[in-house]
Amino acid sequence: MNIGLVGLPKSGKTTTFHLLTGTKLDPAQTYRREATRAVATIIDTRAQKIHEITGSAKLVFTTVEYHDTPPVEMGSAKADWFSSQIAAHLKLSDALIQVVRAFGTDEMEEGIDVLRDIRLVEDELIFSDLVVLEGRQKRLQKTARLKPLSDEDKRELELLEQGKALLEENKPLRLLELPPEDKKRLRGFQFLSEKPLLVLINGDEGDMKSIESSLPSLQKELEGKNVHILSLCAQIEQEISELSEDEQAAFLADLGVTEPALKRVLRASFDLLGLLSFFTTNEKETHVWTLRGGQTALEAAAAVHTDFAQRFIRAEVVSFEDFDSLGGYPGCREKGLLRLEGKDYIVKDGDVLLIRHN
Ligand SMILES: Nc1nc2c(ncn2[C@@H]2O[C@H](COP(=O)(O)OP(=O)(O)O)[C@@H](O)[C@H]2O)c(=O)[nH]1
Ligand SMILES: [Mg+2]
Secondary structure (H helix, E strand, C coil), rough: EEEECCCCCCHHHHHHHHHHCCCCCCCHHHCCCCEEEEEEECCCCCCCCHHHCCCEEEEEECCCEEEECCCCCCCHHHHCCCHHHHHHEEEEECCCCCCEECCCCCCCCCCCCCCHHHHHHHHHHHHHHHHHHHHHHHHHHHHHHCCCCCHHHHHHHHHHHHHHHHHHHCCCHHHHHCCCHHHHHHHCCCCCCHCCCCEEEEEEEHHHHHHHHHHHHHHHCCCCCCEEEEEEEEHHHHHHHHCCHHHHHHHHHHHCCCCHHHHHHHHHHHHHHHEEEEEECCEEEEEEEEEEECCCHHHHHHHHHHHHCEEEEEEEEEEEHHHHHCCHHHHHHCCCCEEEEEEEECCCCCCEEEEECC
């Protein structure tokens, strides 16, 4: 999974990036033009339990790669914060996180206006998509003047028209309700306003209560599926994350944070993308794998090893809860809780899978 951070200058993207990836500020990075990338491991406590129960030698978690958008160059106008270079790196993301500034005082020239800033960023994403979309539309129209379009091209042109109408109303492509085969037709364009979006309202400790109470109305403003809003104190949480574990717990409790931003952001990202985790475990290794909701046992097998999918016989499935409470495979077998499932079985979050192949 690949997530790009986007937002206005000084909204707290880099601070959030360090918080999410556990990396530290490298002064040299400030001057880099390309996106900074870092991989964060998703600690899954269920996998830790399975690993203990099985006594496997190794524990492998899944990871998320975050990209931080580079800062605007010295001397460029504030309005120029978005560039084709930034669009190009955001295109590679499966989802976007938009960081919005809710800290600072009215002394800052433009004051705090969360909704305004969300719209400013969205406008850039929409404009970038419009350029890509119109480019393709023109090419198809040119072809149409020379020879009849194939049915496939005709359908694409219709879809581009629909998308364009939406973008011209200043609305994101996320709002297009399309059947899967049409979604597939547009996938190659990697439209930015179509990507699942997590909005992080970044504020100071003292303002959290009022920020939180504003979230429901903000969520309403950002109509449509695949948008989710959370609030966080990036700066303080980032500072706390550098302390020892005991100190961290105490400081977070002081802040009234029941769950660190890191975990909340990850869960929201998983939900947005409709992802789930399943586990495999043996004496060598306990491994966490990621699938999209609705994927099958055969796709799970392919995630583990392409060979497993080709030579798939069946999967033996037990839920994490049963695996945990019965102390592993022997207990589950004894109680008859190990279900035999075929290749079409829809994998559920928390399934422990044993893939049988020949
Ligand atoms: N008071 C306060 N300052 C913050 C917060 N988050 C970031 N900052 C500060 O705001 C400035 C810009 O943050 P940075 O993460 O570099 O923003 P970016 O330009 O979006 O990458 C830095 O001086 C941060 O220390 C916050 O939650 N509260
Ligand atoms: Mg930055």
